[in-house]
Amino acid sequence: MVQTLRLLFLTLLFLSVSTPNTLAADPSGAEEEPVIDVMGTVLDHDYLKTPFGKIYLPRIFYWEDASGQTHLNAYGSTKKAEQSELFELAESGAIVPSGGGHILIDMSITSHLAFVWFSVIIVMIVTFIVAGKYKRGVGKETEPKGAFQNIFEILFEFIRDHVAKDNIPDHKYKRYVPYLFAVFTSIALMNLFGLLPWAATATADLTVTATLAAISFFVIQFSGTKDHWAHVFWFPGVPGWSRIILTPVEILGLFTKPFALAIRLFANMLSGKMMIIAILGLIFIFADLFGPVGGYGMAGFLAVPLTAAIYFLKAFVALLQAYVFTILTAVFIGMAAEDHEHDEEGYHVEHVAEAE
Numbered sequence: 189m190v191q192t193l194r195l196l197f198l199t200l201l202f203l204s205v206s207t208p209n210t211l212a213a214d215p216s217g218a219e220e221e222p223v224i225d226v227m228g229t230v231l232d233h234d235y236l237k238t239p240f241g242k243i244y245l246p247r248i249f250y251w252e253d254a255s256g257q258t259h260l261n262a263y264g265s266t267k268k269a270e271q272s273e274l275f276e277l278a279e280s281g282a283i284v285p286s287g288g289g290h291i292l293i294d295m296s297i298t299s300h301l302a303f304v305w306f307s308v309i310i311v312m313i314v315t316f317i318v319a320g321k322y323k324r325g326v327g328k329e330t331e332p333k334g335a336f337q338n339i340f341e342i343l344f345e346f347i348r349d350h351v352a353k354d355n356i357p358d359h360k361y362k363r364y365v366p367y368l369f370a371v372f373t374s375i376a377l378m379n380l381f382g383l384l385p386w387a388a389t390a391t392a393d394l395t396v397t398a399t400l401a402a403i404s405f406f407v408i409q410f411s412g413t414k415d416h417w418a419h420v421f422w423f424p425g426v427p428g429w430s431r432i433i434l435t436p437v438e439i440l441g442l443f444t445k446p447f448a449l450a451i452r453l454f455a456n457m458l459s460g461k462m463m464i465i466a467i468l469g470l471i472f473i474f475a476d477l478f479g480p481v482g483g484y485g486m487a488g489f490l491a492v493p494l495t496a497a498i499y500f501l502k503a504f505v506a507l508l509q510a511y512v513f514t515i516l517t518a519v520f521i522g523m524a525a526e527d528h529e530h531d532e533e534g535y536h537v538e539h540v541a542e543a544e
Contacts, residue, residue: 229461234299237388246296254285321337355515364518375509378390379505379510382460383502389461393454394451397454405446412525445516470490
């Protein structure tokens with residue numbers, strides 16, 4: 189379990205080197221800040237919002253100057269990068285070398301990446317704590333103690349018995365339980381963080397969901413049996429000419445599964461965040477059209493009650509989407525790891541002859 193969590197944490201370093209250098213602009217320096225900015229709320233930022241203000245995040249660039257020389261520079265914030273006079277903000281909002289050249293790898297820490305790390309670190313800490321309790325016999329020789337251990341055990345048994353065991357062959361499912369549990373709890377925490385008004389929804393970023401889907405993709409492919417790959421490239425028992433059509437379709441299917449995982453999670457979490465911001469924006473629209481009375485009326489009779497209801501729905505969707513991602517991963521692993529009884533051409537012919 190601990191090794192799986194370590195592996196998941198290390199693979200998330202991919203996010204550090206795939207962070208785009210175009211981030212949502214910090215409105216503090218703008219002449220006029222919009223009352224409510226839907227897209228600015230859901231986009232990635234170079235700072236963290238907290239109840240006490242903003243915490244600006246480091247910018248790390250591996251870049252090439254106009255002469256072709258490469259450099260590695262790190263700064264405490266975007267503003268400090270600009271003050272160095274080596275970088276400047278372009279009109280598009282991207283940070284670029286001021287003397288020409290281009291950024292080769294942007295390893296900057298962003299708000300979405302920070303909340304990915306927060307979620308994974310929390311899962312690891314809780315896992316280490318509960319694992320220590322089990323080593324001392326709490327939960328093995330006696331009943332579980334404490335809320336964390338009870339919740340942990342409920343979730344772990346649910347993933348083991350109703351996700352892994354139900355979808356992966358009986359003699360193989362145990363090896364995948366730690367990975368599936370790590371995926372479920374990490375995604376659930378990322379989704380639930382998005383319910384906080386000052387936090388970011390990391391899974392509303394396609395880079396994050398694509399990375400999670402890519403990890404599952406490699407787990408699925410490495411789980412494939414010889415029989416699985418035979419049915420991808422050779423299709424035993426079918427006419428030779430049909431393989432020309434079936435093999436490309438099967439190969440394409442290997443990639444469409446993780447693609448569907450990434451898009452489904454991304455779209456659901458992004459739409460929920462945007463819906464809440466848009467409904468709250470009605471308060472300001474009505475206040476602008478009809479004055480304070482219109483704003484207060486919209487807030488009291490529609491916007492606030494509807495937002496509260498959506499928050500409860502979004503909390504349910506946050507857990508549901510984590511479950512959907514996890515169970516589909518388990519289904520795809522089970523399909524790849526399944527051992528078929530007839531994996532050779534002539535199986536049906538031989539058994540028909542024996543029957544006769």
